[in-house]
Amino acid sequence: MNVNSIASPQQSSFYSKNISVKSEEKSVFPLSETVENMEQKDSSAIYKELSSRYDVRNATFEEITEMSKALYGVGKISFKEHAALTFDFDKATNYLKRHAPGYIAADFDMYETFANSAGQRDWIAEFEARASKDFKYGNLIGYQSKMKVLNILERLSR
Secondary structure: OOOOOOOOOOOOOOOOOOOOOOOOOOOOOOHHHHHHHHHHOOHHHHHHHHHHHOOOOOEOHHHHHHHHHHHHHOOOOOHHHHHHHHOOHHHHHHHHHHHOOOOOOOOOOOOOOOOOOOOOEOHHHHHHHHHHHHHHOOOHHHHHHHHHHHHHHHHHOO
């Protein structure tokens, strides 16, 4: 064994076994079944149903969470989008107030917009403000992520 070498002279791994793979004609996801499943789960139907039940321009965090769970459950949004919609900024704010080193003002809030007395806020305006803040600070990945969530919310507002 050559310890000083960058590339090992070893040509094969001790952890894998060379086997020949035979190609099969059978597909794991036959095209005809996939098309049928897609037709059964019409994406506009779930969005219409949710938009008739909820108003994203005047919704609580719990309502946004319910919408996100429904969309994620049927595969209409990604896990990343689901996580962005369901991250609890109230819990995060309270945690920071209790555990962050140094002084944090009592009126500190992680949300960009204000909620009414019932806890309802305009979630489209909230994610527009978050995206704008990310863009302002050069966080382009965060900006793109917020824009994807914003597209979902706008689709729910129709």
